[in-house]
Amino acid sequence: MDCIRERIDDIDCQIHELLNERARCAQQVGRSKRSAGLSAVDFYRPEREAQVLRRVIERNKGPLRNEEVVRLFREIMSACLAQQEPLKIAFLGPEGTFSQQAVLKHFGHSVRALPLPAINEVFQEVQSGHADFGVVPIENSTEGTVNHTLDMFPSSPLKICGEVELRIQQHLMGRMSGLENIARVCSHQQSLAQCRQWLDEYLPNAERMPVASNAEAARRARDEDGTAAIAGQAAAEVYGLNILVPDIEDSPDNTTRFLVIGRKLFSASGNDKTTLLVSAGDTQAPGALHQLLGPLARHDITMTRIESRPSRRRKWDYVFFIDVAGHADEPPLKQALEELRKQASLFRILGSYPCAVL
Numbered sequence: 001m002d003c004i005r006e007r008i009d010d011i012d013c014q015i016h017e018l019l020n021e022r023a024r025c026a027q028q029v030g031r032s033k034r035s036a037g038l039s040a041v042d043f044y045r046p047e048r049e050a051q052v053l054r055r056v057i058e059r060n061k062g063p064l065r066n067e068e069v070v071r072l073f074r075e076i077m078s079a080c081l082a083q084q085e086p087l088k089i090a091f092l093g094p095e096g097t098f099s100q101q102a103v104l105k106h107f108g109h110s111v112r113a114l115p116l117p118a119i120n121e122v123f124q125e126v127q128s129g130h131a132d133f134g135v136v137p138i139e140n141s142t143e144g145t146v147n148h149t150l151d152m153f154p155s156s157p158l159k160i161c162g163e164v165e166l167r168i169q170q171h172l173m174g175r176m177s178g179l180e181n182i183a184r185v186c187s188h189q190q191s192l193a194q195c196r197q198w199l200d201e202y203l204p205n206a207e208r209m210p211v212a213s214n215a216e217a218a219r220r221a222r223d224e225d226g227t228a229a230i231a232g233q234a235a236a237e238v239y240g241l242n243i244l245v246p247d248i249e250d251s252p253d254n255t256t257r258f259l260v261i262g263r264k265l266f267s268a269s270g271n272d273k274t275t276l277l278v279s280a281g282d283t284q285a286p287g288a289l290h291q292l293l294g295p296l297a298r299h300d301i302t303m304t305r306i307e308s309r310p311s312r313r314r315k316w317d318y319v320f321f322i323d324v325a326g327h328a329d330e331p332p333l334k335q336a337l338e339e340l341r342k343q344a345s346l347f348r349i350l351g352s353y354p355c356a357v358l
């Protein structure tokens with residue numbers, strides 16, 4: 001065993017030396033960015049990070065899993081970027097929310113994460129420049145769209161710079177030791193909905209109380225007798241609660257998608273997605289939506305999502321949020337968008353950004 005440990009010590013020295021060599025290279029990149037007059041927010045290059053991580057997956061032969069090597073390399077890039085200029089990332093707080101986990105998953109631990117009480121405040125903080133980027137939930141695989149986030153975009157100049165997918169594991173937690181003394185279960189309404197069947201079966205008589213965030217639910221479970229919370233592991237740790245039943249979400253691959261919002265658009269990474277905000281003008285006219293989407297079909301563009309929301313201009317008038325494969329600066333999407341723009345009464349590219357890497 002001793003000789004294997006010697007080998008590990010030897011490998012650690014090599015890794016350590018290489019990490020610092022890599023950090024010195026990143027410092028050099030940072031210096032040339034600074035001499036080109038770039039500001040702090042321009043130091044972050046999501047398209048380059050996505051390419052690095054995709055290469056990590058391509059060459060991974062194990063035994064470490066892709067998730068593990070990607071997590072390690074994200075942290076390396078996070079540390080390398082922080083020595084150029086640490087990023088400030090606003091998110092829907094408080095500490096212990098899934099949004100915070102999404103920040104750490106996407107940007108690593110070497111950023112300054114700023115918890116804010118509401119989604120519109122995350123937008124404001126990024127728009128004003130107090131934060132470099134923001135992370136907001138956009139949809140859950142069980143419960144669908146987070147309308148509050150979607151409704152911010154029509155009146156905001158902010159762009160979408162990335163997406164993060166987070167597997168959501170919901171746990172029942174509290175100060176008690178069993179289920180019999182639970183009078184009330186608090187959680188964010190999305191989390192309550194994700195665990196509806198479990199609650200019907202195992203806690204049919206407990207009151208379900210929606211609160212502003214899962215972390216707020218955990219705080220109440222800490223402070224109130226008879227109150228349990230549904231939240232993630234991080235909230236149990238922050239508020240010192242017992243996990244009474246782990247993994248109570250109804251769908252085994254329950255996943256939430258978050259968007260990274262920022263003030264600028266980024267160039268293509270080779271595997272990108274574009275989000276559009278469009279309107280057909282008279283959405284009541286026969287074939288209006290079909291015609292609007294025609295250019296996408298003609299140019300063989302894959303549409304991965306379409307969501308309609310009230311336009312707030314007049315009643316029964318809608319805007320559409322459309323996700324398509326590809327980057328807006330590259331063919332064939334570039335041509336398709338030129339045609340689509342001509343026939344839309346509202347046309348905005350909300351962002352072209354790398355598809356989530358794991």
Ligand SMILES: O=C(O)C(=O)C[C@]1(C(=O)O)C=C[C@@H](O)C=C1
Pocket residue numbers: 026029030043044045046048049052076077078080081
């Ligand atoms: O390639 C760059 O522009 C870098 O700054 C280096 C690096 C990295 O560590 O690989 C760091 C931060 C950027 O977001 C992307 C990549």
